[in-house]
Amino acid sequence: MKKKSNKVATWLLTIIIGIIALIALFPLISLIISSFRPSTELMRDGITFSINWSELSLDNYLYIFTQAGEYWKWYGNSLIISGLIIIFSLFFSSMVGYALASYDFKGRNLIFLFVLIIIMIPFEVLLLPLYQLMIDLRLINTYTGIMLPLIVSPTAVFFFRQYAMGLPKELMDAARIDGSTEYGIFFKIMAPLMLPSFAAMAILQGLHSWNNFLWPLLVVRSSDLFTLPIGLATLLTPYGNNYDILIAGAVMTVIPIVILFALFQRYFVAGLTTGGVKG
Structure with a gap:
């Protein structure tokens, strides 16, 4: 029983830490997603998790690497x-x-x-x-x-x-x-x-x-x-x-x-x- 309770506690702690880590990563994830969006969409909607997949492109990074x-x-x-x-x-x-x-x-x-x-x-x-x-x-x-x-x-x-x-x-x-x-x-x-x-x-x-x-x-x-x-x-x-x-x-x-x-x-x-x- 003691081993099972320890395993349950370990799993619960892992899940809680994982959730906290995801919350902490939200700003970085939103920043990465926004880096693929065009300027007009950023000016209109700001940084958001609402993703329009058709608008995403590598143009921003291509500009950085080439110009x-x-x-x-x-x-x-x-x-x-x-x-x-x-x-x-x-x-x-x-x-x-x-x-x-x-x-x-x-x-x-x-x-x-x-x-x-x-x-x-x-x-x-x-x-x-x-x-x-x-x-x-x-x-x-x-x-x-x-x-x-x-x-x-x-x-x-x-x-x-x-x-x-x-x-x-x-x-x-x-x-x-x-x-x-x-x-x-x-x-x-x-x-x-x-x-x-x-x-x-x-x-x-x-x-x-x-x-x-x-x-x-x-x-x-x-x-x-x-x-x-x-x-x-x-x-x-x-x-x-x-x-x-x-x-x-x-x-x-x-x-x-x-x-x-x-x-x-x-x-x-x-x-x-x-x-x-x-x-």
Whole structure:
């Protein structure tokens, strides 16, 4: 009886989770369906589940792949910027978080306090000081200007610090006895143990940088440096709203995030749960 009740509970839980997942997917499904609809129908009916199969076509995607040259320039900019931000953020944030967790030095708690304070400050509050800093450094309208404020994330530093506090310190002592340098200990011993945290932060940092709109909008002046969120926003003008191209382009933007999650999803939950409970 107990096994049967457990099976029934499992099936009920699975059905409930499946229903919740379908509800969560409704906006994405409606977006994908709408990407095959012509602009006139979108302007008349909006995004809806009412499907006129005779109106559906691949024209929007054919236009993107054959005539929308600027779209792929924006796509390339977003890929380059997001990729570099992920790499640099994981590299520097993990080193800072690891140092705060593994080394006892003067001012360590004060630095960690500053990290927590920065996390609590909304990024919008920092926009003007950061913008003035980019002007002083002459980094306006450059890749570096877009990426620099996002390279070291306080949230990532906090996460890596929490995760590194759960690593066995005996491995560090053993490596020192064997003559390993501190950098060798981190890159050869500790970093491989932190792979779940790297995977979790890669997804979160990638999602944030890929969807980032406000900061690139302030820094970028030339359309050649537009990222996807800014470029897609320019399709909506007072002289015409290209909803068909906008929606099809928005569907295409989901692909890199899905690929990123597919690559790291096996470590994602482990990295979040382990990093969230260590302290």
